[in-house]
Amino acid sequence: MTLTTDRLATTDDHELGAMVRAGRRDALAEAFRRHSGSVFALALKVARDRVLAEEVTQEVFVRFWRRPDAYDPDRGPLRSFLLSHAHGRTVDLIRSEAARRTREERDVARLTAGSGPSIEEEVMDMETAGHVQRALETLAPQERDAIRLAYFGGHSYREVAALLDAPEGTVKSRIRSGLRKLGAELRDLGA
């Protein structure tokens, strides 16, 4: 990896973004050092395929390099921006007809058997897992299921509705209300 200086290691997102815009590859290397682990973990969790996750991770940072203006530091942290792109791209890649069939069969089997990782188990980072788990406990089970299937399962809300045998409008509401509750809880918990 490109040498990371001490100064770069303490640079905030605003400045790091500006340096990438200025064509500083060492700044991109620093962004990669900080965030590639969570980008890769998310892509791997959603795609359940290492090669695909590696591909997505590369693409996220290559795109950040090519289109650094897409990141607006005033709208949120760099990590959130990179993860959002990683998630979108992973979902795009896995959402082919064939892959969807396979995943739906698998998720139906899981729902039926009541097994498979819960959303709490999907969240593993020790620092924030406690906060996130406490926040998740405040959600209705239907809200948790809808968010888990959409975010980690990579399903559209219509697919989630079919999987949960619930009306599409209800699923849309559950996802939105669940995310809003989580946001409020996490703010209260100081996460």
Add this chain to the structure above:
Amino acid sequence: MIRQMRHEDIRSLLGAYALDAVDASERAEVEAHLETCADCRREVDDHLAVASMLASADDATPDDLWTRVERRLDLDGEAETAEVVPISLLRRARAAAIGVGAVAALLALVVGFQTVRIGSLDADLVAAEGRLDRLEGALAAGDYGSLARTVSADPSADTMLLAGDQGIAVTIVMLPDGTGVLVSSSLVPLDAERTYQLWAVQDGAVISAGLLGANPGFVPFHVDPSRLDGLVITAERAGGVPVSEQPAVAAWFPDA
């Protein structure tokens, strides 16, 4: 009143949008709305922040991943020097051919090629069908790992970067026998009524090399490598067309 309902319809989609759980047309509508609505933008940003906390697990990335990113950035640099000429020629020809507009015709104008219709599949393609079947089998099974590994792991495979306007880049990996896989792209997703289509320029002809879908992931295809003079991607109606009337979205040509 109508405007208000529209706003509320979009609002109800914001959670699903933040989790990438909407379809392409809904995504486009939400994004158009976000351009003008600060309240909704704030809500989406909040949802994205929450989602990024759900994804808080960290995983060790493979050791060579940064090296691979750097290699791709270097490839960009090469593309800028190697492909500037044909791409700029295409753009100029596109401007000159408004009203005619066929990428096939453009290529004919630019490099003197003659267009032919789809269906001139040759013996090489048939010979490679076994391999393609295996790749397609992997694709049908949703086994992207196997698909990408088969081609990418082959030391004789070539990487080609198709470049287009506004930073569009499409990476294709191809074996010497002409079996290729689109492995990554920054193509903007199309709506369900349209598809990207790949064209091979070979021996003075522009031949469809297959449909890439509205939002290309890994897509296998085959071309005759001994006669490959270029690769071009266009956006077409769903189902594809035998002869394109669209401008090139991205293109690759070997060193002129």
